[in-house]
Amino acid sequence: MTRKVTLLALLAALVLVLALAACGGGGGGETAAPPEDDAVAEAPPADDGSLHGDPEAGKAQFDTVCIACHGPGGVGIEGLGKPFTTSEFLLTVSDKELLTFIKTGRPISDPANTTGVDMPPKGGNPALTDEQLTDIIAYIRTLHE
């Protein structure tokens, strides 16, 4: 009889410990605050909007994809792609916005389209990764006169 009681007491103690552990887990929800702190720590670069790509790697990509319409050094090609050297648009957008723009393109149907020529998403090369586009953006940033 006493053994049974001891066993029950042990079980009860075990349940209590588990319950406390679960509570601790709940408290862990509060310690989910550090990830929030991390998010805050990452926020400044996000706000700043610049992506810090590698302009040299970007030039290599640009010269295989974008150059077809935007010309060498982004001087533009009449009837194909706008120049980057004089682009007002490039002065007004952040790197992040530019990344979104390049991934979206600017079709003729877009009211913002000024040339009547499509800017295809990713310049028509869907294989370009965000990292490669970020490098291209860093390169484009060097072209404005």
Ligand code: HEC
């Ligand atoms: C098939 C031709 C073509 C290719 C390839 C191309 N673009 Fe374009 N791009 C255009 C055209 C056309 C426009 C202008 C659309 C308009 O009328 O507003 C444009 C506009 C842009 C603009 C906005 C310029 C401004 O002043 O408004 C950016 C930025 C741009 N392209 C980036 C790129 C990048 C980066 C690549 C390579 C990944 C690329 N383009 C490849 C045709 C092209």
